[in-house]
Amino acid sequence: MNLALSDEQVFLREAARGALSRFKTLEAAREALDGSGGALPDLWPTACEAGWPGLLVDEAHGGAGLDVFDAMLVLGECGRVLARVPLLGHLPATAILGDSPNGASLLQKLASGERRGAYLPAQPPSDVHDGWSVDPRAGLARPPAPTAVASSDGTAKVSGELSFVPDAPGADLLVGVVLLDGAPAGVAIEADSPGVSIEARTRYDATRSLGHVTLTDAQATVLDAPEESLAAAWHLAQALIAAESLGSVETALDVSVAYAKERHTFGRAIGSYQAVKHSLTEVLRQLENGRSLLYYAGWARHGAPGEFPLAAGAARSVAGRALDHAARTMISVHGGIGATWEHDAPLYFRRAQLSRRLLGGTGAATDRVAGELIAQADAAAA
Amino acid sequence: MDLDDTPEQAAYRAQVRGWLDQHSGEAPVLHGPGAIEDEDEIIAARRVWQGKLAEGGLAGVTWPKEYGGQGLGPIEQVICNQEIARAKVPGILDAIGVGMLGPTIIAHGEEDQKSRYLGPMLHGDEVWCQLFSEPAAGSDLAAVQTRARQQDDGSWKLSGQKVWTTNAQFASYGLLLARTDADIPKHKGMTMFVVPMDAPGVTVRGLRQISGEAEFNEVFFDDVSLDADAVVGGAGNGWGTALTTLMFERVTIGLGGEGLGYNSIRFAGAIARDKHARRDPEVRHQLGEIASELLAVRFTGYRTLTALQRGQIPGPEAGLAKVTIVNGAIRAGDLIADVQGPDALAQDSEWAYMISFLPGLKSAGGTEEILRNTIGERVLGLPPEPRLDKGIPFSELRSKEGAAA
Numbered sequence A: 001m002n003l004a005l006s007d008e009q010v011f012l013r014e015a016a017r018g019a020l021s022r023f024k025t026l027e028a029a030r031e032a033l034d035g036s037g038g039a040l041p042d043l044w045p046t047a048c049e050a051g052w053p054g055l056l057v058d059e060a061h062g063g064a065g066l067d068v069f070d071a072m073l074v075l076g077e078c079g080r081v082l083a084r085v086p087l088l089g090h091l092p093a094t095a096i097l098g099d100s101p102n103g104a105s106l107l108q109k110l111a112s113g114e115r116r117g118a119y120l121p122a123q124p125p126s127d128v129h130d131g132w133s134v135d136p137r138a139g140l141a142r143p144p145a146p147t148a149v150a151s152s153d154g155t156a157k158v159s160g161e162l163s164f165v166p167d168a169p170g171a172d173l174l175v176g177v178v179l180l181d182g183a184p185a186g187v188a189i190e191a192d193s194p195g196v197s198i199e200a201r202t203r204y205d206a207t208r209s210l211g212h213v214t215l216t217d218a219q220a221t222v223l224d225a226p227e228e229s230l231a232a233a234w235h236l237a238q239a240l241i242a243a244e245s246l247g248s249v250e251t252a253l254d255v256s257v258a259y260a261k262e263r264h265t266f267g268r269a270i271g272s273y274q275a276v277k278h279s280l281t282e283v284l285r286q287l288e289n290g291r292s293l294l295y296y297a298g299w300a301r302h303g304a305p306g307e308f309p310l311a312a313g314a315a316r317s318v319a320g321r322a323l324d325h326a327a328r329t330m331i332s333v334h335g336g337i338g339a340t341w342e343h344d345a346p347l348y349f350r351r352a353q354l355s356r357r358l359l360g361g362t363g364a365a366t367d368r369v370a371g372e373l374i375a376q377a378d379a380a381a382a
Numbered sequence B: 001m002d003l004d005d006t007p008e009q010a011a012y013r014a015q016v017r018g019w020l021d022q023h024s025g026e027a028p029v030l031h032g033p034g035a036i037e038d039e040d041e042i043i044a045a046r047r048v049w050q051g052k053l054a055e056g057g058l059a060g061v062t063w064p065k066e067y068g069g070q071g072l073g074p075i076e077q078v079i080c081n082q083e084i085a086r087a088k089v090p091g092i093l094d095a096i097g098v099g100m101l102g103p104t105i106i107a108h109g110e111e112d113q114k115s116r117y118l119g120p121m122l123h124g125d126e127v128w129c130q131l132f133s134e135p136a137a138g139s140d141l142a143a144v145q146t147r148a149r150q151q152d153d154g155s156w157k158l159s160g161q162k163v164w165t166t167n168a169q170f171a172s173y174g175l176l177l178a179r180t181d182a183d184i185p186k187h188k189g190m191t192m193f194v195v196p197m198d199a200p201g202v203t204v205r206g207l208r209q210i211s212g213e214a215e216f217n218e219v220f221f222d223d224v225s226l227d228a229d230a231v232v233g234g235a236g237n238g239w240g241t242a243l244t245t246l247m248f249e250r251v252t253i254g255l256g257g258e259g260l261g262y263n264s265i266r267f268a269g270a271i272a273r274d275k276h277a278r279r280d281p282e283v284r285h286q287l288g289e290i291a292s293e294l295l296a297v298r299f300t301g302y303r304t305l306t307a308l309q310r311g312q313i314p315g316p317e318a319g320l321a322k323v324t325i326v327n328g329a330i331r332a333g334d335l336i337a338d339v340q341g342p343d344a345l346a347q348d349s350e351w352a353y354m355i356s357f358l359p360g361l362k363s364a365g366g367t368e369e370i371l372r373n374t375i376g377e378r379v380l381g382l383p384p385e386p387r388l389d390k391g392i393p394f395s396e397l398r399s400k401e402g403a404a405a
Helices: A007-021 A025-032 A044-050 A068-080 A087-098 A101-112 A227-262 A274-303 A305-339 A345-355 A361-381 B007-026 B039-055 B074-086 B095-108 B111-122 B238-260 B264-272 B281-309 B318-345 B350-361 B368-378 B394-404
Strands: A117-120 A147-150 A155-166 A173-180 A183-190 A196-201 A210-223 B128-131 B147-150 B156-163 B173-179 B190-196 B202-207 B216-226
Touching: A007 A044, A007 A068, A025 A345, A068 A087, A068 A227, A068 A274, A087 A101, A087 A117, A087 A155, A087 A173, A087 A227, A101 A173, A101 A183, A101 A210, A117 A155, A147 A210, A155 A173, A155 A183, A173 A210, A183 A227, A227 A274, A227 A305, A227 A345, A274 A305, A274 B281, A274 B318, A274 B368, A305 A345, A305 A361, A305 B281, A361 B264, A361 B281, B007 B039, B007 B074, B074 B281, B095 B111, B095 B128, B095 B173, B095 B238, B147 B173, B156 B173, B156 B190, B173 B238, B190 B216, B190 B238, B238 B318, B264 B281, B264 B318, B281 B318, B318 B350, B318 B368
Parallel strands: A117 A173, A147 A173, B128 B173
Antiparallel strands: A147 A155, A155 A210, A173 A183, A183 A210, A196 A210, B147 B156, B156 B216, B173 B190, B202 B216
16 A cells, blocks of 8 residues: 655656746736737747656657656646646547557657647547547537548548647647547547648637647548557546646645735634635645545556546546636635736636536536446446 | 555455454344344444454554554554455444544553553453543533542542443443643643443433434433542643544544445445436436545545555544545435435435434534634644633633623
8 A cells, every 4th residue: 555656756746846937837827818829938848858748658669658647747737837738638649659559650759749749539438428429619419529431551531520629739640539430449640631620729718728620531540559548548638637627726725825824804814714714624625635536546547447437537526626616715715806817816717617618528527437336336236 | 656465464464354254154243134133232242243353363453462452553454444344244342442542541541551441442341432522512622521529538529421422321431531620721621531331420321313313322420439540641631631532533534434334336326226317417417526525535545544654643634534425425315315205214224324324423523614623724724713712711711701702
């Protein structure tokens, strides 16, 4: 039994914090709210220098050969300062390629960061939803994953539409799941090939890069990744956004607690009032629960792969709600100023509002938890 | 990061499992066919079983060897608990004594107290109860009013009332926190005592809860005589001694959360049996939220264990896990009863029992509100509430309270 960070993991986290502290990410995020996206620093060179693009790639292919939990530590640091580092799209793409023997040649340049990957998210089937689906442009109906027609040379032509794909703008290689003769298959698509269109979109949180991806008979390499690893990529993305969200919760809590100690009303620090103290303790409770579930997800990925969907879903569910709550608490503890651009609180609030609606949404992760547990209960009763 | 046993832990697990394989047939049957029904017989059988567990080294795992324990760590305790659960046999009867009160006596007691009390406690020959809470002293435990007055010959006379006392109806001894000096500030004027429950002047009365069962008692003390050597940890040191007990209580709760049966698979099973509910989006959403938090608590427990293994003492944040468990189980009870309808509230329903038990559990070991205060102050470092009782002699507090109101 050992659920503590190793010395190497502590070093990885501290190094990430140090690297990101060289940039004024929050100031840039505020400036970017006016629509001048160019105000955001390009953090990819920093990420490459630190070796983050290759975190999940094995050493034989130029990566660091680390695990999901290490990646989550880095994402948490990005979340703390709302740093736009396109790892949420890149890392699951490398995970699928890493599980594809015929994708190895594409991996080296992704590991170094010389090229950037973006994961085309597709939600695997569950006990109540048949088939692979993608996030809709609007509404609740989820369209099916893109479809592919095989050519004789091991490639395929892919057609379909994906909405609000994290980190798609500027990516070099798109890696995702398509339906090939009705069965899920991994594909890698050069972003600059004919039939690929990526429209950048900004919604509410300027620090989050999104794109609508339209594929029209786009040429794709069909990967030989097993179906489990295609599903695992979705769950990995859930775990990563959970870690990133909890990083944001940490900052929201730290800033709110500091203010509650220094701000006085009626002759007392506001943090001495139970109403304020208890709402901050509630943020801590949700944060601690989320942290515990990151350990679960980090362990389950290889320690109990059958539980990874449950663990990652639970982490996303708790972390998503934690960020919602922490961002609102941050505003209310600060009073009126917390709802203005004078303060950082709106930046975290915007992050929370958009995050809960990406990658299936926090709600889909919660539903996944229910489905996985119902399946476990069925198995126990059988 | 791993959840695996080390070779030493695996060897210990095999040893415990081996003992249970050999002896589980001797365990009393408490549920299902052939279960013992008479309350007194159940207690008698569980005492005998505790004695066997102690002889096998499965009770008092963390107690020092010189007092009959195994001298092992919290991880081994958890392994032992897991194996007992796996064997589907009851654990020890006197978890409060062995888990909290015995360790307090080991830490603060005199040598002759240790040699007199610890052995019979460990073997279930003498069950103990914890006499701390009072009608007007719960979360604010240092407000106890039960009064012990020292006599000229050094003995003590005890009068007052305790409440929420588990196992008092069959306990041989209680560990009791009493006020011994009311003329100094409240945290300073208390002393811990060993009280024989059969002493003249001790009255135990069952306290029926929402479920109708009486799991707790009120205990009354009417001029009970205590020998001079009944004091544990020195006169006037009662608060420090009590804090030791409370620390062991946190460890016990932190390591045993799921032992209460509030786990996500059990709740999911209740939903899964209804073919509409298991596909209903709102029911699934509720179940997913509840279950995610309960799963988190399991891993918080593993984090606590890791800290203990490294020689760190779990702090008050372990209390957050209790808040999560209780509130998660309350939501689960509501959800399951909404799905099943009034039958969930039938007399013999496991859910009716859980639903009835939880409102009280919310306040057990300190109310949720006081836990959130403690955590806000000790963990987040927020300033404390203004207090009216600091530095004021206990005997003057009542008049101050009246003046402030």
